[in-house]
Amino acid sequence: xxxxxxxxxxxxxxxxxxxxxxxxxxxxxxxxxxxxxxxxxxxxxxxxxxxxxxxxxxxxxxxxxxxxxxxxxxxxxxxxxxxxxxxxxxxxxxxxxxxxxxxxxxxxxxxx
Amino acid sequence: xxxxxxxxxxxxxxxxxxxxxxxxxxxxxxxxxxxxxxxxxxxxxxxxxxxxxxxxxxxxxxxxxxxxxxxxxxxxxxxxxxxxxxxxxxxxxxxxxxxxxxxxxxxxxxxxxxxx
Numbered sequence: 001x002x003x004x005x006x007x008x009x010x011x012x013x014x015x016x017x018x019x020x021x022x023x024x025x026x027x028x029x030x031x032x033x034x035x036x037x038x039x040x041x042x043x044x045x046x047x048x049x050x051x052x053x054x055x056x057x058x059x060x061x062x063x064x065x066x067x068x069x070x071x072x073x074x075x076x077x078x079x080x081x082x083x084x085x086x087x088x089x090x091x092x093x094x095x096x097x098x099x100x101x102x103x104x105x106x107x108x109x110x111x112x
Numbered sequence: 113x114x115x116x117x118x119x120x121x122x123x124x125x126x127x128x129x130x131x132x133x134x135x136x137x138x139x140x141x142x143x144x145x146x147x148x149x150x151x152x153x154x155x156x157x158x159x160x161x162x163x164x165x166x167x168x169x170x171x172x173x174x175x176x177x178x179x180x181x182x183x184x185x186x187x188x189x190x191x192x193x194x195x196x197x198x199x200x201x202x203x204x205x206x207x208x209x210x211x212x213x214x215x216x217x218x219x220x221x222x223x224x225x226x227x228x
Contacts, residue, residue, distance in 0.1 A: 032212035043116070043202055043219035044155065051212035090154055094215045099168060102154035 002027050004093050004103035012109040013081050021076040021106050023091030033074040034092040034100070035065055044090065050074060061085070086110045118203050118220035126228050127193060133223045135186040135203030143214065144186040146178060147202040149222070155202055161186060162208050193227045200224050 005024045013019055025031055032051055036044040048059025055067040065076045074091060088107050094100040116137045125131050135144065143162050147155035160168035161180040175197075177189040186203055201224075204217040 032215050034215055036217075041221075041224075043118075043221045044204075044217070045219070046216055049212060049216060088152075092215065099157060099160070100215050100217060105152075105154050107152070 002093060002101050004091050004101055006091055006103035006106050008106045010107045012111060014111045015083050016080050019078045019081045021089050023074045023076065023103060024072050025074065025093045026072065027093050031093045033067060035059065035076050036090045036092060038088045038090065081110055083110045083112060116203055116205055116218050116220035118223050120223055121221065122224050124226045124228065125190065125193065130191045132190065133188040133201055135220055136184055137205040137218065138184055139205060139218065141205035141207055142183060143206045143208045144180060145204040145217065146186070146188050147204065149200045149202055195227050198225055198227045
């Protein structure tokens with residue numbers, strides 16, 4: 001069965017510190033992988049995606065993610081976090097028949 | 113234009129009311145979605161329209177009735193809702209198909225629904 005696991009429900013980092021959000025997936029074929037971000041009271045915005053090719057992908061807002069097939073992971077990273085990065089982050093895999101599978105989300109808090 | 117516009121942003125309704133949520137996109141996307149999101153939870157898929165035809169209904173109660181009048185518009189008609197239906201309702205659009213592009217969803221800001 002296809003699934004996405006985000007092991008960390010809540011993470012707190014200091015502004016300027018580095019960040020890594022974990023995502024593990026279970027998918028029968030070559031996965032299409034996504035990270036979305038949701039600011040409070042807003043819709044979701046696509047940060048980055050992996051379809052094929054280079055396993056290190058760059059996204060918006062200075063984020064990057066690395067696809068590791070051997071570990072079934074697609075972790076999101078940022079070298080220096082800004083206070084405006086505080087949000088909910090969702091990893092997703094798909095799409096079979098346009099049905100994206102979301103992880104439970106990781107809530108990021110940023111201390112000044 | 114990369115926006116998905118949802119109206120209204122907030123809606124309060126009684127359990128006997130009939131109301132509608134509206135969604136519009138002008139990106140030429142032929143797949144449109146309704147998601148329901150409860151607080152601190154991921155979005156839950158409700159419906160998918162592909163080329164203006166309903167392609168996925170995730171066993172949603174009939175008190176929610178979707179409609180896709182044309183390729184740019186998506187409505188969600190609400191009738192006889194329950195308080196537990198209070199949530200953020202998100203509309204999204206994407207390209208159609210089995211490629212990764214179909215997973216690149218463009219979301220609206222949502223309609224926050226409160227059922228009294």
